[in-house]
Amino acid sequence: MKKKYVVVTGGVLSGIGKGILSASIARVMKECGVEVNTLKIDPYLNIDAGTMNPNQHGEVFVTEDGYEADLDLGHYERFLGKDMRRENNMTAGQIFKTIIDKEREGSFLGATVQMVPHVTEEIKGRIRRIPGELIMIEIGGTVGDIEGEIFLEAIRELWVEEGSENFLFVHVTYVPYLRVTSEFKTKPTQQSVQLLRRIGIQPQMIAVRSEEPVEENELRKIALFGGVEREMVFNLPDSKNVYDVPSIVYSYGIHRKIATRLNLEIEERFEWDYPRNFIPSKIAIVGKYLGTDDAYKSISESICLCGASKPDVLDSQIFEDMTQEQIKNTLAEYEGLIIPGGFGKRGIEGKIAVIRYARENNVPIMGICLGMQLMVIEYARNVAGLVGANSTEFDPATPYPVIDIMEEQKKILKLGGTMRLGAQETPIKEGTLLMEAYRTSLVHERHRHRYEVNYEDFRDLFNEPGEDLSGRMVISSKATFVEAIELPDKDFFLGIQYHPEFGSKVGRPSPLFRLFVEKIRGRKRD
Incomplete structure (x- = not known):
């Protein structure tokens, strides 16, 4: 049976919780009996996060096999209860270094080395080698970032080659509340979805992040202009406890929608043991x-x-x-x-x-x-x-x-x-x-x-x-x-x-x- 892929992209701005949502979906699918693995794609040119200043990029997370990763791999580990490895992170620096090394070795047999097909083939090859029944892929940054375009193109090609029935695209976006006019603004979300569609990717699910719950008519507008069914648009307001998010994902039935779309057999179960009440401490x-x-x-x-x-x-x-x-x-x-x-x-x-x-x-x-x-x-x-x-x-x-x-x-x-x-x-x-x-x-x-x-x-x-x-x-x-x-x-x-x-x-x-x-x-x- 072919691998299944859930690809999570971001729009409007970064830092709105793509990593938490990806980890939460992965945990819920794991609880439902699916063999899940994850991949975080970071479009920056660093080989890894090891030389990055924590003041700018957050902590450097170290895996069991000695890889220095983006902190999102820490979310995946904590949520999934599974040790991450270097194969769970891909950076532009790794990809370009591999391509240049191969070119210097003469591996391309005299060909003119180009972004397409050589870089995209390297990206796809690495994705295909990740073990698992369902691969959660999070693409760092936002749609429209120059450095992320080649990864989106590689994902688009993989979608064509592996079959659309094996892919589900989730777009995570942010809807701000404009207090001057007392209304939510969906235009930035509409534009980020349009950018994604111009690349050749149509999201099947939209996760709407916001500070407060978004009203129904705004969610319907996002569905209409985003080209998705209303039942595939979910609002995820800020939560006081990030460990509530898997339960929220489960309550929305996102696992069933993913299983239906990807033709996955799942068991309807969910056990999630996490601290709900924190004992005051200093x-x-x-x-x-x-x-x-x-x-x-x-x-x-x-x-x-x-x-x-x-x-x-x-x-x-x-x-x-x-x-x-x-x-x-x-x-x-x-x-x-x-x-x-x-x-x-x-x-x-x-x-x-x-x-x-x-x-x-x-x-x-x-x-x-x-x-x-x-x-x-x-x-x-x-x-x-x-x-x-x-x-x-x-x-x-x-x-x-x-x-x-x-x-x-x-x-x-x-x-x-x-x-x-x-x-x-x-x-x-x-x-x-x-x-x-x-x-x-x-x-x-x-x-x-x-x-x-x-x-x-x-x-x-x-x-x-x-x-x-x-x-x-x-x-x-x-x-x-x-x-x-x-x-x-x-x-x-x-x-x-x-x-x-x-x-x-x-x-x-x-x-x-x-x-x-x-x-x-x-x-x-x-």
Whole structure:
């Protein structure tokens, strides 16, 4: 049986929830017994999202196989409960690089290499290789973007070649409400559908995004001018909880309409275990990327998937000129703190000052990647007395390089895709917070780092679990390098070199985040 495709395009403007809708439809179809896989197409020229600034593009999501992806793959993982891989993301940079490499190798047998057919054939070939019964394809950006045109052309060709009975096009658009005239405006939606039709693609379903519910006559107008049946136009107003969207998709019967269109056999069932009521909590992410709400998306969602309210994001730079007393007053309302990963010197001393506050006042704190490294630096300076201890990333001349670049990284000049990336085995030691969280001796967690603890030169800073602590940090996990550290005399003082937030799924949040939230709630009960 031929594969079936649901292609999701966007109109009017970006950032209106194509990824959430795609992930929601995929989850509902999976619940109905369909083997679903996903593909996010990003028309930008980057090979991947690894070198992008989180302030502009949101977080970089790392897959199990070490691919640095757009944050939408994080939505797919959390919603589908399925690990994404590099095959689930395609960028223009990947496609063009492959074409140029083939041309240099002489693979085109002297032909003039052109956008059509050579680039489109490469795109189609990659799509066809994705395993699954139903492939959800989300095309990033909006219809009309220059960089996205070649992907739309490739999809149009694939639709012709594979048969229209195997395709369903969903167009996600935005209908603004004009308060001056007290009416919804559908003209931008009409125009975006017209743009799509000029390319040769007629959407069969239109998802109308809006701040408030759109009135029936506007939906009928969209159906009429969009060339679709009224029952194939759905309004999706803003939701307070994005995890409500799969239930909304199911309630609209979108799964049945897709199954009918694509001649798919489905089972009428839907189980969706997600937190509906969030227990009030005050958790802060002390970070440095505040240009977008998506910079720490997976961390924020991991907290929410544990049933806790969304954490605040605080600028680490504001703490750099504060005394410890001022920091204490500023953070007094917060029950837990998270120091996330990142790159560069900006805001680092503010994070270190916050770590000191948490350590001295026994405030639950989790350091992730760079956050763990800063925990070691703070401890080396203020407990072990190593004045000027630092990472060579921030101070190459530090007298105490407790954090140093990985040995195999020292000869690498390129930045893209060269870090320690993806999942690797992490041994867990008895008597540690990690064992309390995971309850197993071996886990696989995802990494994304270039620097790590300089254990060989500063092993006296640390101790093994169960030994006489002697006021030292405990290594709670160590493979070929230090994976995690903790202070056992604190309620929760844990640093991990890897990124547990990338493993959180709906109904299965990361064990470390679950334990972090449980410890905070336990302190409230006490």
